[in-house]
Amino acid sequence: MAVERTEELILNMGPQHPSMHGVFRMVVHFDGEIVTKIEPKVGYLHRGLEKLAESRTYPQFIPYTDRLDYLASPHNNLAYVLTVEKLMGLQIPERAEYLRVIFAELARIASHLVFIASMALDIAGWTAWAYCFRDRERILDLFEMTAGSRLTVNIMRIGGLSGEPPTEFWPALKSFLDDLPEMLEEYFGIFYGNEITQARLKGIGILSKELAENLSITGPVLRASGVNYDVRKAEPYGIYDRFDFNVPVRYGCDSYDRTLLRLDEIIESAKIIRQAMRDIPEGSVMAKVSKVIKPPVGEVYHRVENPKGELGFYIVSDGSPKPARLRIRSGTFINIQMLPIVALGWKMQDLVAIFATLDAVLGEVDK
Amino acid sequence: MFGKGLFTGLGITLKRMLQPNITEFYPEEMPKLPPRTRSSMGLDPDKCISCNMCANACPNKVISLTSEKGESNKKVLKTYQMNVGRCLFCGLCTEACPTGALHVTQQFENAIYEADELKWDMIQRARKSGGKEGQA
Amino acid sequence: MDALNQLPLSIAAAIRSLFGDSHSIWADLTMDVINIILVIVLIVLAALILILLERKIAGWTSQRPGPNRLGPHGWFQTIADALKLLGKEDVTPAGADKFIFKIAPMILFALPMMTLAVIPYGKGMSPIDLDLGIVYFLAVSAVSTLSLLMAGWSSNNKYSMLGGMRAVAQMISYEIPLIFSLLGVVMITQTFSLSKIVEAQSTVPFVVLQPLAFVIYLIAGIAEVNRAPFDLVEADQEVVAGPFTEYTGLRWGLFFLGEYGNMTAVAALTATVFLGGWQGPAILPGYAWFFLKVGIIIFFQMWVRWTFPRIRIDHLMGLAWKVLLPLSILNILLTGLGIYIYDLVLRIGG
Ligand code: SF4
Ligand code: SF4
Numbered sequence: 001m002a003v004e005r006t007e008e009l010i011l012n013m014g015p016q017h018p019s020m021h022g023v024f025r026m027v028v029h030f031d032g033e034i035v036t037k038i039e040p041k042v043g044y045l046h047r048g049l050e051k052l053a054e055s056r057t058y059p060q061f062i063p064y065t066d067r068l069d070y071l072a073s074p075h076n077n078l079a080y081v082l083t084v085e086k087l088m089g090l091q092i093p094e095r096a097e098y099l100r101v102i103f104a105e106l107a108r109i110a111s112h113l114v115f116i117a118s119m120a121l122d123i124a125g126w127t128a129w130a131y132c133f134r135d136r137e138r139i140l141d142l143f144e145m146t147a148g149s150r151l152t153v154n155i156m157r158i159g160g161l162s163g164e165p166p167t168e169f170w171p172a173l174k175s176f177l178d179d180l181p182e183m184l185e186e187y188f189g190i191f192y193g194n195e196i197t198q199a200r201l202k203g204i205g206i207l208s209k210e211l212a213e214n215l216s217i218t219g220p221v222l223r224a225s226g227v228n229y230d231v232r233k234a235e236p237y238g239i240y241d242r243f244d245f246n247v248p249v250r251y252g253c254d255s256y257d258r259t260l261l262r263l264d265e266i267i268e269s270a271k272i273i274r275q276a277m278r279d280i281p282e283g284s285v286m287a288k289v290s291k292v293i294k295p296p297v298g299e300v301y302h303r304v305e306n307p308k309g310e311l312g313f314y315i316v317s318d319g320s321p322k323p324a325r326l327r328i329r330s331g332t333f334i335n336i337q338m339l340p341i342v343a344l345g346w347k348m349q350d351l352v353a354i355f356a357t358l359d360a361v362l363g364e365v366d367k
Numbered sequence: 368m369f370g371k372g373l374f375t376g377l378g379i380t381l382k383r384m385l386q387p388n389i390t391e392f393y394p395e396e397m398p399k400l401p402p403r404t405r406s407s408m409g410l411d412p413d414k415c416i417s418c419n420m421c422a423n424a425c426p427n428k429v430i431s432l433t434s435e436k437g438e439s440n441k442k443v444l445k446t447y448q449m450n451v452g453r454c455l456f457c458g459l460c461t462e463a464c465p466t467g468a469l470h471v472t473q474q475f476e477n478a479i480y481e482a483d484e485l486k487w488d489m490i491q492r493a494r495k496s497g498g499k500e501g502q503a
Numbered sequence: 504m505d506a507l508n509q510l511p512l513s514i515a516a517a518i519r520s521l522f523g524d525s526h527s528i529w530a531d532l533t534m535d536v537i538n539i540i541l542v543i544v545l546i547v548l549a550a551l552i553l554i555l556l557e558r559k560i561a562g563w564t565s566q567r568p569g570p571n572r573l574g575p576h577g578w579f580q581t582i583a584d585a586l587k588l589l590g591k592e593d594v595t596p597a598g599a600d601k602f603i604f605k606i607a608p609m610i611l612f613a614l615p616m617m618t619l620a621v622i623p624y625g626k627g628m629s630p631i632d633l634d635l636g637i638v639y640f641l642a643v644s645a646v647s648t649l650s651l652l653m654a655g656w657s658s659n660n661k662y663s664m665l666g667g668m669r670a671v672a673q674m675i676s677y678e679i680p681l682i683f684s685l686l687g688v689v690m691i692t693q694t695f696s697l698s699k700i701v702e703a704q705s706t707v708p709f710v711v712l713q714p715l716a717f718v719i720y721l722i723a724g725i726a727e728v729n730r731a732p733f734d735l736v737e738a739d740q741e742v743v744a745g746p747f748t749e750y751t752g753l754r755w756g757l758f759f760l761g762e763y764g765n766m767t768a769v770a771a772l773t774a775t776v777f778l779g780g781w782q783g784p785a786i787l788p789g790y791a792w793f794f795l796k797v798g799i800i801i802f803f804q805m806w807v808r809w810t811f812p813r814i815r816i817d818h819l820m821g822l823a824w825k826v827l828l829p830l831s832i833l834n835i836l837l838t839g840l841g842i843y844i845y846d847l848v849l850r851i852g853g
Contacts, residue, residue: 011661019740033665033816060426063457122740124731124813127380130565134389148403148471154457162462166401189379193372196732196812348665348741349815373811380810384563 008036015044019122019352022362026339026355033347038340042333045366053326058084058293059158061323066152068311068330069364072111074103074143075306077156082237083302083313084158087295092287096160097239098280102173103143103155104304105269105276109180110139111307112262112269115359119259120191122356123200123349128191135183138176145169158293160286173277180270184263192260201256205342205354208253215338219309219331220265221358224258226251231305242279243272255350258357265307294321308332308359330364405458406475409496410447410489414468417442424463427453444490451477452485511628511790538630542619546612550763551581557805564809591752599749600657607654608750608757610646615764617643622771623698625781625789636697637689640772641682644727647765648674651729651736654746654758666745669816670729670736676823677726677733683831684719687838688776697772701780708779712841715834717777719827721800724769726823728762731808735816770800 009032014025023044029037049068053061065076078100085092117132140150146165147155155162191197207217212225222229230247232240248264250257297319303312309331316325335358343354391398400406417434429450437443461469479485515534522530555570555578562569570577595601621636623629633639648671655667689695691712692703700709710717726733737745747758774780774796781789814822 009661009665011665018743056426060424060459063426063455063459066457120812124734124738124740125811126561127383127564127809128812130567131383134566144404145401146403148401148405148458149456152455152457154459162458163403166403186379189372189375190810191376191812194376194812195370195372196814198372199818200812200815347816349735349738349813352740376810377806380564380806383566384560384806386566388562388566388568390567 006031014041019355021118021356021360022365024336024355024360024362024365028348028351030348033349035343035346035348035351038343038351040336040339042336042362042365045362047367049367050326050328053323055322057321058295058323061326062156062158063152063154066154067363068328068367069111069306069308069332069361070151071114071361072107072307073151073153074100074107074155075111075304075311077154078104078238079302079304079306079311080313081156081158082304083300083315084293084295086302087298087300087315087317088158088293090159090287090289092160093283093285094281095283096285096287098276099161099165099285100156100238101240101243101276102273102280103146103153103161105272106139106142106173108269108307109266110136111359112266113139115262115307116187116191116259118359119353119356120197122352123197125191125194125197128187131183131186131190135179138172142169142172142176145172157286157289159289160284164285170277173273177270177274180266184266187263192263198256200349200353201259201357202252202254204255204350205346205357206253207258207338207342211338211341212253215334215341217309217335217338219306219335220261221258221309221335221338223248224250224261225253231303231310235303237302237304243275245272245275255353255357262359292321294319303329306331306364308361308364309335311364328367330367332358332360333365333367336360336365400473400475402473403471404473404475405456405461405471407472407477408449408451408454408461408487408489409470409472409474410493411468411470412444412447412490412493414466415444415447416466416468417444418465420463420465421460421469424459426457426459427455429454430460447489449487449489450485451487452482510788511625538620539616542616542630545619546615546760546764546767549767550760551585553763553766553801554581554584554759556801557808560802560805561809564806585756588752588756591755593754594749594751596659596749598659600659603653603657604749605754607650607657607746608754608761610650610653611761612757612764613761614643614647614650615761615768618768619764619771621697622768622775623701623780624793627698628781628790629698632698633696635695637685637695637700637772637776640697640768641678641685644765644768645674645678647761650761651746654750658746658749660749662743663746663748666736666738666742666748669738669742670746672816673729673733673735673819673823674727676820677723677827680719680823680827680831681723681727683828683835684713684716684723685776686831687713687716687834690835690838690842697775697780701775701782704779704782708777708782710777713777713834713838715830715837717773719831719834720773720777721803723823723827724773725804725807726819728765728769730766730804732811732814733819734808734813735819738813740813766801766804767797770797770804773797773800 009030011028011030012025013028014020015023025041025044027039027041028035049064052064056064062077062080065080066073068076113132113136117129120128143153144150146169147153147162207221207225209226212222212227226249228247228249233247245268248261248268250261295317297317299314299316301312301314303310310329311331312329314327314329315323318324339355339358343351346354417432419432422430422432432447433445434442435445458471461471518533518537519530524530559569570580573579573583595604618640620630621633621639651670652667655663655670688700688709692700694700729736737747747755750758774793778796781793783792
């Protein structure tokens with residue numbers, strides 16, 4: 001009788017693989033279809049942003065932050081300018097605060113729409129992908145008419161915003177918010193409510209509460225594991241303490257809850273935007289800032305709740321117009337740690353789905 | 368009931384199938400971009416006072432300009448080069464310009480064949496477009 | 504109408520009459536060659552139209568127009584794509600098992616040719632009228648597994664091999680409910696001949712008598728031709744393109760043709776066995792009814808593809824072995840009971 005011999009299949013997925021978001025690469029060991037070991041390899045999109053910052057002045061670095069998590073660039077802008085403002089002790093006008101919240105939450109919706117789309121795509125729901133992108137267009141149009149760009153918006157400035165939204169912005173925003181429930185219903189119908197989706201995602205890739213906390217996972221991935229932690233509530237920045245919103249938490253710890261939590265967050269974001277639209281005062285959108293920004297000597301860390309997780313900037317200033325040292329704490333870079341632990345023992349298809357629930361944007365991972 | 372979601376999905380796709388499509392037919396119909404869209408930069412050489420603010424604001428050293436002293440000691444722009452291959456299209460330069468000489472335009476068809484064409488001579492471009500470049 | 508209905512037959516008779524003895528060996532040979540050509544043309548035509556239709560439906564479901572550049576509404580797009588494929592370099596990967604690598608696409612392409620040859624396209628219009636039509640059809644279409652496994656194994660690529668392995672697991676599992684679901688019809692008609700099965704549906708198509716079998720066949724059929732949501736074999740998010748990963752140019756095109764040919768074949772069998780084949784109200788000729796029914800089934804397959812996400816591999820197996828197989832056996836039981844009771848009623852009544 002022939003001797004039966006089994007062999008591990010070592011498969012290199014990425015950096016060019018249809019299911020990889022960006023240029024992520026992982027070397028996966030398979031036993032048949034079962035994953036036995038994962039080695040994530042990051043760095044294919046490394047552009048040295050932290051080092052670049054040292055040779056740029058403070059305002060000049062803002063466009064570079066667009067390129068971190070490029071699906072929610074206003075958030076990166078926001079995190080960075082808030083850090084610099086904290087260092088300078090700068091007060092910004094009320095109207096700018098409100099507009100910042102509106103744009104940040106719009107970006108959160110846009111980013112989550114891309115998440116739903118790519119999640120659907122990774123389990124081959126092509127049409128759901130198209131619907132999400134169709135609706136995200138409307139947010140990008142809002143960005144474009146205000147800031148002049150769709151993806152890398154570069155909208156925040158140290159001391160305020162790049163400009164006042166044009167008059168057609170407000171009706172367009174309102175009609176978008178009005179149509180949002182219908183859109184969400186459609187996504188639910190075609191993607192979440194589908195039995196195949198639920199069978200694919202429910203109970204898959206359990207990230208326990210303890211593990212999530214120990215790995216310092218943040219963002220929706222953490223909240224889907226039953227931890228009520230959101231920087232907007234835990235350490236309110238800007239004017240987030242003025243709004244009445246919930247932090248959606250789910251307790252399933254699985255891929256389906258991680259996916260569904262994004263839908264909940266879209267609803268909450270829309271709530272925040274509506275309140276901001278109601279309360280926004282008149283006024284200028286830019287504080288008086290000197291032409292050359294020279295923050296005092298010191299160091300500062302500030303964090304915001306990015307759609308993907310906690311995004312923090314750490315800046316050391318030596319009093320010159322350029323940061324002496326800048327360091328970025330990006331959410332997905334740290335969230336990716338869970339992949340080699342959580343995806344073990346699942347099938348190849350589940351690995352793809354679990355990775356998709358992380359909503360990794362490689363611009364943020366590799367920096 | 369099991370299977371309800373499947374039929375809902377089928378219903379949605381069928382409904383969408385029958386609805387008019389939403390594609391923009393781009394080369395035939397040019398999209399109307401809002402006036403703030405940063406698709407290219409345009410220069411109005413007559414307005415430029417050669418103050419170099421734009422070049423200083425640029426994070427990536429895209430802009431290089433030279434000027435010479437004209438009559439009554441006023442600076443006159445001589446050359447204005449943009450190395451757009453390095454441009455982030457962030458718009459910091461146009462924001463910095465005190466006279467509005469440098470402005471964003473909605474000319475988004477910037478595809479080129481040769482790497483050399485990435486070096487824009489802004490004065491020449493301004494002359495060629497005859498001030499019309501604002502309308503994409 | 505009758506003339507239109509008989510048109511293909513009259514043409515055939517006319518061709519035969521060109522020979523002195525219209526049933527001489529030469530006349531038969533000529534007709535066979537014509538039939539072969541017709542089937543090939545059918546496959547190529549079906550593939551060209553279906554690929555375009557698929558892209559159109561993909562577009563329409565997401566509110567896009569689909570291909571719209573070449574020809575009226577983009578109808579010539581697939582032809583251009585086919586020409587492009589002809590011009591592509593034929594790459595054989597290093598370390599591939601060359602002979603098997605090259606022969607695999609041809610096998611897949613040959614299968615729909617063989618299966619479509621026994622389908623009755625109209626009254627008396629099967630290119631070959633086999634007494635064991637269904638058995639032949641199923642036996643031949645089962646070979647496509649082999650082609651995919653050959654392609655996957657010979658490519659010397661891990662993704663291809665995974666895809667090939669998936670193909671074997673999936674298609675062998677689905678073969679069984681597929682065959683069992685057809686058994687009910689065979690029990691009623693007492694024949695394996697496809698043209699006799701169609702004739703037996705002159706009053707009521709078997710979808711009414713065998714709804715369960717119809718649904719099982721539809722699902723298993725989609726799985727059998729590797730279409731979404733059962734397209735694990737070529738699941739691009741996981742195994743890139745499965746067995747086809749390493750293929751280029753014309754060979755890849757052959758796979759594509761074969762895939763769409765197989766899809767047409769499965770749809771044609773569904774129409775024949777469950778939807779009454781060429782039977783239909785006399786407003787349209789029989790073959791038109793047949794193609795209309797095939798078209799509806801194919802549309803349904805595409806519609807499903809562009810709506811559903813992909814199923815997971817263990818659920819796929821579970822569906823075949825734990826749901827479809829028991830159901831199809833139940834269907835056989837019910838059919839047997841039904842036939843028995845019907846006979847009993849007839850005997851009591853008569
Ligand atoms: S758009 Fe930005 S990168 Fe480009 S020239 Fe202006 S400042 Fe420089
Ligand atoms: S900032 Fe404006 S005025 Fe000054 S040099 Fe640049 S383009 Fe000319």
